[in-house]
Amino acid sequence: MALIVMKFGGTSMAGAERIHNVATRVKAAVEAGHQIAVVVSAMAGETDRLIGFTREAAASGGSAIADRKEYDVVVAAGEQITSGLLAITLQAMGIKARSWLGWQLPVQTSSAHASARIESIDTRAILAAMASGEVAVVPGFQGLDSLGRVTTLGRGGSDTSAVALAAALKAERCDIYTDVDGVYTTDPRIVPRARKLPRITYEEMLELASVGAKVLQTRSVELAMKEKVRVQVLSSFSDAPGTMVEDEDSEMERELIAGVAYDRNEAKVTLVGVPDRPGVVAAIFGPLAAAAINVDMIVQNIGTGVGAGGEGHTDVTFTVPRAQLPLSLDVLERARADIKHRDVLSDPAVAKVSVVGVGMRSHAGVAVTMFEALAARGINIQAITTSEIKISVIIAEEYVELAVRVLHTAYGLDAPETDLLEPVA
């Protein structure tokens, strides 16, 4: 018997049949003797519908942007609806349940409307109700600020709501049901022998999310790490065990590399012949930041050329989101007088491939394995960045599947042949 927070996403809540499926899972957990709080998202598509309404309303009044406080009033309705519907379904199945809206608990947040941060959750009433055997259904994504106004946490905030509630309730764990059944060593669409990981550390999960493997909202993982909430990722459409995201100091048998991730959403820019003087990096990245362009990898090669004024020159290479490449080039052109670079080269057809694993902290040679494996297939590495537990390389996009497969094999992540039909848990 444990206190467990279960969280269901929009796909799991889309319509009566799926809500019934959710209720059946909750019922099973209750009948196993657990105390259950359920955090729900709005029905898939509903939040977009409501946001569309707010845009139309603002536009009809002649404004590009809807008032944020009232935006929150509108979009919070989506989770209110699914909370009530799940409680209705549970009660119809003979399971005691009630909804607790953000303002009822309350879930106290900052006043940053549309992107509020949870400050505290008052759990007294809900704990008493749960102790009496009642399932608590809590809408994700919504809260109440100190002025008594409705707030929302921003897109994907329901994962964060679930982790915050699990922390406040001191739950045994937070089970996040989604449309994948766990975290894989890599994308099974590219590598059929990808394996589901039984466990992964918070840090690995964060690094994987940062390089394109979006299973959990990053904020929710950061919060889980800070609050030491054990998070399980599992599917609401199967009964397979999921992946436990937890602290490294749990007695888990560590693998060297947890997974291989990729991100096609990159474009590369190289500024050639940049004068090597103080302040030049700011002259490059200041205007890009001002234009809200999210620069990712930055590599600076100390050049050997000498410019007209006698200073040394260097080349600066960085990546930007592919959709922002034209804007980036435009910004750089306008900043040319300040940066004084000789030329700009760009390539929209690059991809980032990363290997992530806490094991690399204590193992030498992890990077060498990567470089050798790619070189053996003739894949040219255009840029490299590393963090404590991640190595990322930029390569030509056409090699991305090959690179992922090669690295998956090189780090010994492939499932045994015999398990091909059913991924090993």
Next chain:
Amino acid sequence: MALIVMKFGGTSMAGAERIHNVATRVKAAVEAGHQIAVVVSAMAGETDRLIGFTREAAASGGSAIADRKEYDVVVAAGEQITSGLLAITLQAMGIKARSWLGWQLPVQTSSAHASARIESIDTRAILAAMASGEVAVVPGFQGLDSLGRVTTLGRGGSDTSAVALAAALKAERCDIYTDVDGVYTTDPRIVPRARKLPRITYEEMLELASVGAKVLQTRSVELAMKEKVRVQVLSSFSDAPGTMVEDEDSEMERELIAGVAYDRNEAKVTLVGVPDRPGVVAAIFGPLAAAAINVDMIVQNIGTGVGAGGEGHTDVTFTVPRAQLPLSLDVLERARADIKHRDVLSDPAVAKVSVVGVGMRSHAGVAVTMFEALAARGINIQAITTSEIKISVIIAEEYVELAVRVLHTAYGLDAPETDLLEPVA
């Protein structure tokens, strides 16, 4: 400069364009120097969509009825959404505005979920905001009970919310915008010379509603009468002046008859040869009430026949909603042993035609005018009931349009020929 409550129904709130139309009306009122509170319904169709969800949720869990508390959580979302959208639109137009949800004011109600009654409205915060020039947008239909749960007032409750808010705010008047532009002397589809009434009393409005002229929710008129709130019915799609519903002791020039109404939704049942003994009426109407059949007119003719046991006999005629006729006949058949009637006659093709007016209190001969006018056209009266300010008759349904036209003329309600193209305000 006055404090005015404006209420807009679901048709007026259906989509960005119509909400913008509403906001334009509100803006004009603000710019005329008034303090404005707006009460809004959910978008047309939205409440039905949400109720549909609750039914599906209950059914999927194996229950015919959704938990009432959670039903309220779900359906209250409809007005929450439109409140936020109207506030967004107003702000985009440069008009200060904010939404005040039922739990934020709060609108304190009973705990009768799905049919709660408003007990009080805390107006301190909203009055301060309005005094500062801010429009207050209040979702109709919803409230908060003493246990802190969301409640709703039942279908059409937004009219009641508006009147209750107008009473609490001591508003100059409550303008109810709807899809008709006022209260007419009768249905203009039947009588082209029907006139829009500039004024009508609460009592007349209630009696007209009770006989099928549904312009305002009956509860809202009762509340307006009790709280002496002046209610104006007007169209959100035209600029024509509407009808003021107010107290009789306003200095209005009284007409004898305010209007002629009809209701096709009637069926007639006659029990023939009912033993004329104590308790027989209870034996008839007890089972009907137990089956939730809403009996309307009841006429008992003292018969002259003598039964087998020597008692007198009588015939009892009454009307029921047409859709409930088969159920009614079934209930009466099962109660036959108790009632001991000789026969049952029924007629689904009857209609009720009524004339309503406070003037009939002080004028004799109002009923005679009705009977003579119908007789002159050969329309047979099958049953008659009267209240202090209303006379209703049951006739064959095929005569209903003729009867309405004849009575409209007989009571001098026809508009002058010259005004035919545009109803007189």
